Amino acid sequence: MLTQEQIEQLEAFDAQGARVLSVYLDLDPASQIRRSYRIAFEDLVKALRARLEGQEQADLSREVERVQTWLDSQDPRGKGLAVFSCTPRGLWHASFFAVRVMNHLAFEPTPDVAPLLRLVDEYERYAVAVVDKERARLFTVFLGEIEEMEEFKDFVIGKHRQGGVSDARYQRHHETHVYWHLKRVAQRLAELHRRRRFDRLILAGPEEATTELRRVLPRALAHRVAAVIPAEVFASEREILDKTLEVERRIERESEERLVRQLVDLAGPGGRAILGVRPTLAALWADLVQTLVVAHSVRGDGSECPNCLRLEPGRVESCPTCGAAMRHLHDIYHRAMERAVDQAGSVEVVYGEAERHLVDVGGGLGALLRYASPVPQAAVR
Incomplete structure (x- = not known):
C-alpha cells in the first residue's frame, strides 16, 4: 500500500521533459472471468x-514493454495495482x-496520482481498540490493510485480596486500576486520532472491558464507535483485520442498499436520478452524472464513438449522433x-442485496444526477 509520503513524492516527481506512464489495473478475481x-x-x-x-508513440512503447515484462514476472496480489514508469529519469514504482x-492509463509529463487521491478520499479509516482489564492493542486499518499497531500493558492489582485488606476495599482498588487503564486507552485513542484521523472506531474484547471503555471515551470518539465485538486481546493481526473488514463490509452493504433505494425514489420524469443502461449512458454523454451506481456482477460489451464520445450498449457500427464509426468495447x-x-x-x-435490486430495476446501472434531466427513464436490461 502506498503511504501518503510516497504519494507526495510521486506528485513532486520532475520528469524533466520526459513522460511518465501511469497504470491502474483492477485485479479483483471476480472481474477476471471475461x-x-x-x-x-492492452x-x-x-x-x-x-x-x-x-x-x-515510441516513448510509450518503451514504457509499455517495461510494464509488460514486469507483469509477466508477477503473480497478481490483492485487488488492485498501480505502476509508475519513466525509464529516462529512473522512475519505477x-x-x-x-x-x-479502476482501470486507467496516462502518459503525461508527471505521474497521474489523481486516482490514488480519489482512493484515499473515498475509503474510510478504521481504528480498532482490542482491550481487556490490563492490556490494550490499538490498530488503524485503511484500504483493506493494517497501517499501524501499538500495544501496552498497565499494572492492575488482582481481584483477590492479599493479607488483611478487606474484600470490599481490595475490590475498589482493583476497579480503580482498571478504570485508570481504560482511561489511558481512551487517551491513546485520542492521540491516535490527532495523528492519523480515523472515521470509525471498533471496540473489541470482553464485554465488561469494552463497556467501560466506551463510557470513558471522549465524545468525539464515542460518536465514531461503529461496532463493539468480542475478541481475545491476544488475537492475531489477521483475526483483527478479518473482524474489521467484516464490520466494514456490513456498513458498506447497508449504505449501498440506502443508495439504491434513493435511486428508485428519485428516478422518474424530471427526477434527480436515472435507471437503466441506455438512459444512464445517455446521461453520461450529456455530462449529467454526479454518482454512477453499478452492480458488481454486470458485464456486457458496448460501443463508443471516438468523435462525439457517445456510448451505446452492444455492437453499434455507426454513431447515431454523428455517423462516425463506433469503437467496440469489451466492457461498457x-x-x-x-x-x-x-x-x-x-x-x-454495489454488492449483495443492493446489487440484486439494481439489476432488477435498472439492468445493473443507474445514476444520481447533478440536476433534473429530461433523459428518458426507460430501463434497458
Whole structure:
C-alpha cells in the first residue's frame, strides 16, 4: 500500500521533459472471468497509442514493454495495482492494493496520482481498540490493510485480596486500576486520532472491558464507535483485520442498499436520478452524472464513438449522433465508470442485496444526477 509520503513524492516527481506512464489495473478475481487485467491493459494502451504521434508513440512503447515484462514476472496480489514508469529519469514504482481500483492509463509529463487521491478520499479509516482489564492493542486499518499497531500493558492489582485488606476495599482498588487503564486507552485513542484521523472506531474484547471503555471515551470518539465485538486481546493481526473488514463490509452493504433505494425514489420524469443502461449512458454523454451506481456482477460489451464520445450498449457500427464509426468495447460498464470519473463524478459499485435490486430495476446501472434531466427513464436490461 502506498503511504501518503510516497504519494507526495510521486506528485513532486520532475520528469524533466520526459513522460511518465501511469497504470491502474483492477485485479479483483471476480472481474477476471471475461476481462482479465492483461486484456484491460492492452485495450488501454491501444486507445492511448491512437492519440499519440511519432516520438511519443515510441516513448510509450518503451514504457509499455517495461510494464509488460514486469507483469509477466508477477503473480497478481490483492485487488488492485498501480505502476509508475519513466525509464529516462529512473522512475519505477509498483504497488498492489487490497481494494479495487479502476482501470486507467496516462502518459503525461508527471505521474497521474489523481486516482490514488480519489482512493484515499473515498475509503474510510478504521481504528480498532482490542482491550481487556490490563492490556490494550490499538490498530488503524485503511484500504483493506493494517497501517499501524501499538500495544501496552498497565499494572492492575488482582481481584483477590492479599493479607488483611478487606474484600470490599481490595475490590475498589482493583476497579480503580482498571478504570485508570481504560482511561489511558481512551487517551491513546485520542492521540491516535490527532495523528492519523480515523472515521470509525471498533471496540473489541470482553464485554465488561469494552463497556467501560466506551463510557470513558471522549465524545468525539464515542460518536465514531461503529461496532463493539468480542475478541481475545491476544488475537492475531489477521483475526483483527478479518473482524474489521467484516464490520466494514456490513456498513458498506447497508449504505449501498440506502443508495439504491434513493435511486428508485428519485428516478422518474424530471427526477434527480436515472435507471437503466441506455438512459444512464445517455446521461453520461450529456455530462449529467454526479454518482454512477453499478452492480458488481454486470458485464456486457458496448460501443463508443471516438468523435462525439457517445456510448451505446452492444455492437453499434455507426454513431447515431454523428455517423462516425463506433469503437467496440469489451466492457461498457467499466468504460462508463471511467467516463464518470473523467467528468469529476463518483462511482459506487454495489454488492449483495443492493446489487440484486439494481439489476432488477435498472439492468445493473443507474445514476444520481447533478440536476433534473429530461433523459428518458426507460430501463434497458
